[in-house]
Amino acid sequence: MRAKFLQLIVLSVLIFSGLAQAETPAPTSTDLAPRLLQMLDYVGVDYGPTVRQGRVVNAVEYAEMEEFSGEILNLLKAMPASPDKASLLQVANTISAAVEQRLPGERVSQLTAELKNDLIRSYTIVVAPQALPDMSSVDSLFASNCASCHGAEGRGDGPLAQTLEPAPSNFHDIARQHSRSVHDLYNTISLGVPGTSMRSFSHLSDDQRWALAMMVSRFSGSDLQRKKGEQLWQQGQLHDQFTSIADLTSISYARAGELALSAGLTAGDGEAVLVYLRSAPEVLEVSNNEAIDSSIAKLAESVAYARAGNTRAAHTAALSAYLDGFELAEPSVVVLDKSLKLKIEKAMIEFRELARSNNVDALAAKQTEAVDLLNQAKRVLDSGSMSGGAAFTGSFIILLREGVEAILVLAAIMAALIKTGRRDAIKYIHAGWIGAVVLGVITWWVAENLISISGASRELTEGVAALVAAAILIYVGFWLHNASHSQRWKQFVEQKVTNAMEGSTLWVLALVSFIAVYREMFETVLFYQAMWVQVDAGSEHSFIMGIVAAIALLVVISFLVYRLGVKLPIRQFFQINAILLFVLAVVFAGQGVARLQEVGMVGASHFSFPRIEMLGIYPTEQTLGLQLVVLIIGAGLMLYQRRSS
Numbered sequence: 001m002r003a004k005f006l007q008l009i010v011l012s013v014l015i016f017s018g019l020a021q022a023e024t025p026a027p028t029s030t031d032l033a034p035r036l037l038q039m040l041d042y043v044g045v046d047y048g049p050t051v052r053q054g055r056v057v058n059a060v061e062y063a064e065m066e067e068f069s070g071e072i073l074n075l076l077k078a079m080p081a082s083p084d085k086a087s088l089l090q091v092a093n094t095i096s097a098a099v100e101q102r103l104p105g106e107r108v109s110q111l112t113a114e115l116k117n118d119l120i121r122s123y124t125i126v127v128a129p130q131a132l133p134d135m136s137s138v139d140s141l142f143a144s145n146c147a148s149c150h151g152a153e154g155r156g157d158g159p160l161a162q163t164l165e166p167a168p169s170n171f172h173d174i175a176r177q178h179s180r181s182v183h184d185l186y187n188t189i190s191l192g193v194p195g196t197s198m199r200s201f202s203h204l205s206d207d208q209r210w211a212l213a214m215m216v217s218r219f220s221g222s223d224l225q226r227k228k229g230e231q232l233w234q235q236g237q238l239h240d241q242f243t244s245i246a247d248l249t250s251i252s253y254a255r256a257g258e259l260a261l262s263a264g265l266t267a268g269d270g271e272a273v274l275v276y277l278r279s280a281p282e283v284l285e286v287s288n289n290e291a292i293d294s295s296i297a298k299l300a301e302s303v304a305y306a307r308a309g310n311t312r313a314a315h316t317a318a319l320s321a322y323l324d325g326f327e328l329a330e331p332s333v334v335v336l337d338k339s340l341k342l343k344i345e346k347a348m349i350e351f352r353e354l355a356r357s358n359n360v361d362a363l364a365a366k367q368t369e370a371v372d373l374l375n376q377a378k379r380v381l382d383s384g385s386m387s388g389g390a391a392f393t394g395s396f397i398i399l400l401r402e403g404v405e406a407i408l409v410l411a412a413i414m415a416a417l418i419k420t421g422r423r424d425a426i427k428y429i430h431a432g433w434i435g436a437v438v439l440g441v442i443t444w445w446v447a448e449n450l451i452s453i454s455g456a457s458r459e460l461t462e463g464v465a466a467l468v469a470a471a472i473l474i475y476v477g478f479w480l481h482n483a484s485h486s487q488r489w490k491q492f493v494e495q496k497v498t499n500a501m502e503g504s505t506l507w508v509l510a511l512v513s514f515i516a517v518y519r520e521m522f523e524t525v526l527f528y529q530a531m532w533v534q535v536d537a538g539s540e541h542s543f544i545m546g547i548v549a550a551i552a553l554l555v556v557i558s559f560l561v562y563r564l565g566v567k568l569p570i571r572q573f574f575q576i577n578a579i580l581l582f583v584l585a586v587v588f589a590g591q592g593v594a595r596l597q598e599v600g601m602v603g604a605s606h607f608s609f610p611r612i613e614m615l616g617i618y619p620t621e622q623t624l625g626l627q628l629v630v631l632i633i634g635a636g637l638m639l640y641q642r643r644s645s
């Protein structure tokens with residue numbers, strides 16, 4: 001008995017720690033695009049110094065630039081078909097010709113910047129991190145990986161620098177950083193520079209590479225610029241030019257200067273604003289509208305890939321359309337219009353399934369449908385805050401729905417303990433749920449202040465927690481059912497009441513109560529957080545009353561369930577209780593698989609069947625399949641026990 005409990009705990013700890021490390025699928029456009037952008041970046045920066053007034057001054061470097069501009073053409077030719085491809089190729093040809101004719105460096109930089117922008121737009125290449133990079137440990141990351149060459153301050157004077165040819169870059173070198181965006185730096189950190197000691201750091205996580213790129217980009221700005229930039233930003237300058245993280249990571253000083261000039265400021269002002277934003281990227285965090293726009297762009301990208309016959313890339317883009325787009329806005333949409341959220345989710349799942357097949361027409365039709373729904377979501381979000389009535393029902397229903405499941409589990413187990421004369425063990429149940437509530441409050445604080453819990457990590461956490469809860473409930477149900485046979489029952493009481501209950505058993509009780517409650521807290525917290533943004537002074541009162549009313553009703557329900565439990569004849573009580581827990585396990589199993597389907601970790605084969613989210617019923621083979629397995633296990637265990645007793 002004890003060994004089994006321990007196994008169970010170890011298993012759940014393993015699952016949870018694995019979950020913390022799981023990485024989200026990377027949205028790759030193609031493998032060619034980053035290399036192509038890097039080549040353009042290099043020609044833009046390095047060509048200039050190789051010529052002066054139409055004459056070559058550095059033959060070796062110049063030859064390299066000729067080679068690179070040819071490589072740009074080749075890479076571009078290998079990119080998938082797109083409506084703009086012909087005009088992109090034309091620009092690439094112009095670049096190559098400009099290099100041959102030894103035109104001035106500025107002209108070539110202009111052309112490479114133009115082609116880069118066009119490429120990013122027409123292939124919707126992702127030039128921004130999925131979320132703001134976590135800068136908390138970037139200093140030590142730089143010290144241990146980069147300082148040996150680039151120097152502790154990024155001046156290119158690390159202990160190894162002397163021995164290297166070419167020398168490591170000095171990140172304070174303004175001339176060189178002038179046309180580099182954060183994305184260019186990220187690209188170089190990811191790919192390395194072939195033929196130099198700058199190797200690829202692709203073994204670092206995506207987030208770490210973005211954090212390093214952001215850090216490196218800060219070396220080239222001064223405190224004076226930062227202060228000036230902050231002032232300008234607070235006066236509302238350049239807000240239309242810098243609207244998103246993607247703008248921040250794709251704009252160089254050169255481009256920021258141009259943007260500022262066309263907005264009637266000086267180039268220096270533009271650079272100052274960029275310095276400021278690089279030091280405080282959080283002021284640009286994604287809005288819901290941007291998230292939805294990015295979904296729309298990714299859907300288009302996916303269809304373009306499907307047209308070009310690249311099914312894999314089409315599917316990746318389809319997944320990214322959900323995870324890096326609508327998913328981020330989902331919590332806000334759900335509180336305003338739940339059925340719309342469901343429709344969008346369904347359309348996105350169907351789109352992903354179609355993206356796997358070769359049916360381009362059906363895919364394009366589904367795209368139209370999804371885009372319509374997404375635009376509808378934008379209108380719903382624009383219409384803004386909630387009415388008092390909606391705030392009350394919203395906060396009431398969310399807590400009630402999430403709370404009932406948890407209460408059923410807790411009340412059932414508590415009643416069971418009372419009946420077995422184990423009142424003393426109830427404190428473990430209390431410890432579990434109180435711990436979960438405390439952690440729920442911490443989760444809320446973290447989500448509010450430190451990181452945004454959204455996208456894949458959220459779905460994954462919810463999914464795994466639901467599956468773990470299902471597994472534990474099967475176990476506890478089995479245990480209760482076991483106790484429901486009179487003979488065993490006597491033994492059970494004698495054994496358990498006379499001996500103190502084993503320590504590990506008690507901790508499993510605490511664990512059950514913890515997981516049952518935390519799972520619901522996690523979802524409730526994220527929903528409330530999204531709702532709170534839409535609540536204004538007028539509806540605040542209703543919002544809070546909704547929570548209070550839900551808590552009151554939950555207390556009544558738990559009291560009733562508990563009383564009913566204690567009143568029932570003992571044997572019946574255990575049987576009903578066991579069945580209740582098995583049913584909840586079936587519900588949780590369905591919900592868990594559905595979450596994992598949303599992150600694309602489990603496939604989703606649809607067929608026509610009702611969809612009742614509250615009961616964990618979704619019309620897919622995978623969800624219903626696992627539920628069937630859980631049902632069979634439950635029924636099997638009960639029959640087996642009946643036989644053997």
Ligand code: HEC
Pocket residue numbers: 142145146147148149150160164166167168169176177180185186188189193196197198199201212213216
């Ligand atoms: C073994 C030495 C070495 C190490 C370690 C190293 N680099 Fe480099 N790095 C170089 C060299 C050399 C170059 C110049 C390549 C060239 O001339 O194009 C370079 C260039 C770069 C560039 C391009 C900058 C520009 O504007 O030209 C970036 C960005 C960069 N390194 C970042 C990093 C980061 C971040 C790390 C740590 C994760 C790192 N490097 C570790 C040697 C190194």
